[in-house]
Amino acid sequence: MSTTLPYKKLIKLEADRLGFISCGVSKADFLEEEAPRLEQWLKEGKNGQMGYMENHFDKRLDPRLLVPGAKSVISLLYNYYPSVNQRDDTYKISKYAYGRDYHFVIKDKLKSLFEYIKNEIGAVEGRVFVDSAPVLDKAWAARSGLGWIGKNSNLLAKKTGSFFFIAELILDLELEPDTPVTDHCGSCTACIDACPTEAIHEPYRVDGSKCISYFTIELKEEIPQSEKGKFDDWMFGCDICQDVCPWNRFSKPHNEPLFDPHPDLLAFTKSDWEEITQETFGKIFQKSAVKRTKFAGLQRNISFLKNQS
Known part of the structure; x- marks a missing residue:
């Protein structure tokens, strides 16, 4: 299939309709910069008992090994910032776990987006991913222009902060890649x-x-x-x-009832x-x-x- 801008626009509009706060595209190829960093991180044992991080090393760095013929990685962000937080004087859980397990909520939306793409564009092959396979989510989101990797290793976005989930569609559909954004952490520590x-x-x-x-x-x-x-x-x-x-002073409450x-x-x-x-x-x-x-x-x-x- 040839590169077509209208397809990308269609996909982004549908992603927005499904509730994703951002959608970006990157070319599905080898993550050259991330490879030595990941290798060193694992070598130093920074994964602790997370042995699964050592599995599928090559697949983590090349989406074409996950989806044969892959040409594009579509990265999406879904807000989970709550309107109300736990009380201050109690034991706390991360905000991402306040409501329904995000894997199920977002996977359903990704499947809907994938079906829409196939219905509107035609025979497209691919897979959906929500933190459940060897995919370097933050690296792809940064490549897709959705934010930059901050000093805390989270993806940060100027307008929305970092309280969001990252998901991907890896497709054999060729789309024009978006441009990465620059780092805005500055001297902040x-x-x-x-x-x-x-x-x-x-x-x-x-x-x-x-x-x-x-x-x-x-x-x-x-x-x-x-x-x-x-x-x-x-x-x-x-x-x-x-x-x-x-940057999280710009976080706005989500409007997903399942995350309440x-x-x-x-x-x-x-x-x-x-x-x-x-x-x-x-x-x-x-x-x-x-x-x-x-x-x-x-x-x-x-x-x-x-x-x-």
Whole structure:
């Protein structure tokens, strides 16, 4: 198929109609700059127990190995910034996990977009991805002009901050690539200064094995005693480096009802969380990303926080 601008416009309009806040296109080829960085990061063990990061190394860097004949990567952003946050005096979970598990919500929208593309354009082959396959989401989104990779290694956008999910459509349809944007972190070090575990050990370099999100979600054994007093009451994930980022003053509340939190999530005090039962866990986090850590994992995290002193 030949490069056609109208196709790209059609796709972006439909993405907007489906609720995505941004949509950009990049050429599906080898991620040359990212390859040595990823290799070094893994070599240094910055992935901790996230062994899956070592799998499919080549596929992470070349989308044509995931989708034969791939020509374009369409990157999309979906807002999850809540209108109401948890109370200040309680154990906290990352904002992305307040409501329904994003994998299901966004995958349905991506499938709708893919069907639309096939109906409007014709025989197009490809796959949809939502943080569930070896795809370097942030690298592709940056290539597609949706933002830049900040010093906290998150994708940042001038108009929307960073509280959004990143998803992709990898297609054998050739589209004109968008232009990457420049870095606007400047001399700011807010995220580096605020990280209590020093996971952001230098600008643009994050030690995944030191991140609070890693300890509270990925780590399956006991949290090391050396980390006591550093978690700032985060029991699932962590938003510190995003909360302090100046660009997130432009974050606007999402309008996705499925991402709205269970009322108990907003009302619970520390003692409520400390007394949580399996049944209540299932009720508050039904179809939530928090289920990834399971009831026992959340209990472990709460116990660790409770006994920090």
